[in-house]
Amino acid sequence: MLWGNRLIPTTFTERAIAEGWVFVGAWLLMALWAVLERRNGRRLLRHQLLLGAVLALGLPLLNGLTADGHLLASLARGDWALASVDLFLIAAGLICLACARRFSAAPARAVVPGRANRVREA
Secondary structure: OHHHHHHOOOOOOOHHHHHHHHHHHHHHHHHHHHHHOOOOHHHHHHHHHHHHHHHHHHHHHHHHHHOOOOHHHHHHHOOHHHHHHHHHHHHHHHHHHHHHHHHHOOOOOOOOOOOOOOOOOO
């Protein structure tokens, strides 16, 4: 929705409705993606986290290109409302990256309690 807010022209008469459709459309696409990739949940989660990281980290850049300035300009003006959103998005993007990296590693094998893990000899 935040991307839609920045990309939909301010002169568009039904801008609020368009932003709502961007929000609903994004959720529907993510749900469809989840249904199509339901057999490999770990890979799906990793890819969705990477997408979240790209979107979250890219929004402060897009904001700098389309709004009143970039993060450093917002901080210099004392515009903490805009700067705090950008800072939160950067933090959320970095957390998504860290989680995606964690999911890219192979899952640890579970040890069944009460069973000895023996190596079979041929």
